[in-house]
Amino acid sequence: xxxxxxxxxxxxxxxxxxxxxxxxxxxxxxxxxxxxxxxxxxxxxxxxxxxxxxxxxxxxxxxxxxxxxxxxxxxxxxxxxxxxxxxxxxxxxxxxxxxxxxxxxxxxxxxxxxxxxxxxxxxxxxxxxxxxxxxxxxxxxxxxxxxxxxxxxxxxxxxxxxxxxxxxxxxxxxxxxxxxxxxxxxxxxxxxxxxxxxxxxxxxxxxxxxxxxxxxxxxxx
Numbered sequence: 001x002x003x004x005x006x007x008x009x010x011x012x013x014x015x016x017x018x019x020x021x022x023x024x025x026x027x028x029x030x031x032x033x034x035x036x037x038x039x040x041x042x043x044x045x046x047x048x049x050x051x052x053x054x055x056x057x058x059x060x061x062x063x064x065x066x067x068x069x070x071x072x073x074x075x076x077x078x079x080x081x082x083x084x085x086x087x088x089x090x091x092x093x094x095x096x097x098x099x100x101x102x103x104x105x106x107x108x109x110x111x112x113x114x115x116x117x118x119x120x121x122x123x124x125x126x127x128x129x130x131x132x133x134x135x136x137x138x139x140x141x142x143x144x145x146x147x148x149x150x151x152x153x154x155x156x157x158x159x160x161x162x163x164x165x166x167x168x169x170x171x172x173x174x175x176x177x178x179x180x181x182x183x184x185x186x187x188x189x190x191x192x193x194x195x196x197x198x199x200x201x202x203x204x205x206x207x208x209x210x211x212x213x214x215x216x217x218x219x220x221x
Contacts, residue, residue, distance in 0.1 A: 005121050007022060008120065008122050032063075082186060183199070
């Protein structure tokens, strides 16, 4: 088994399945959640803190929460206000957050350099259309970070060739409690709203795979 890996987690399906997958390959898995001040983060954290124990994933270290507020950058953006959140019929590009991976990886790279962790894992999928989620971006960022930190970190995206449906299938094979993963950008009282872009993506994945979606939604779908 490899030594250690830092996994950037959001609490969604992809990062939860990624955690379980990497726990089979690394002796130490460090989940890191970076809080930007976005409207869905508290619900994400609540679910994320429950998942590893419920899933009985070994070798998972205590969740680290780091702060990187973006309200001063994003202003009155839908992600900080919860207003005009992209709905179920919007395209993937509607949920773009400027500099998302740039911000996440900058904080994670320093975290890893200080602890001599040489790998950062992200849960980007094959359909991710954003410029900061390409293999080239990850390679170039790692090169710049290593020069700045005199470190030897690399960035991996093990699910980069997978669809959401394939991730769900992998989670089912691992017998994970997928309903505990949280992937909603407009939560209602801590529940999935059932109407946003991310809820629609989640619902479609379970529907295509052909398994019952046990997720609790605030609104019937």
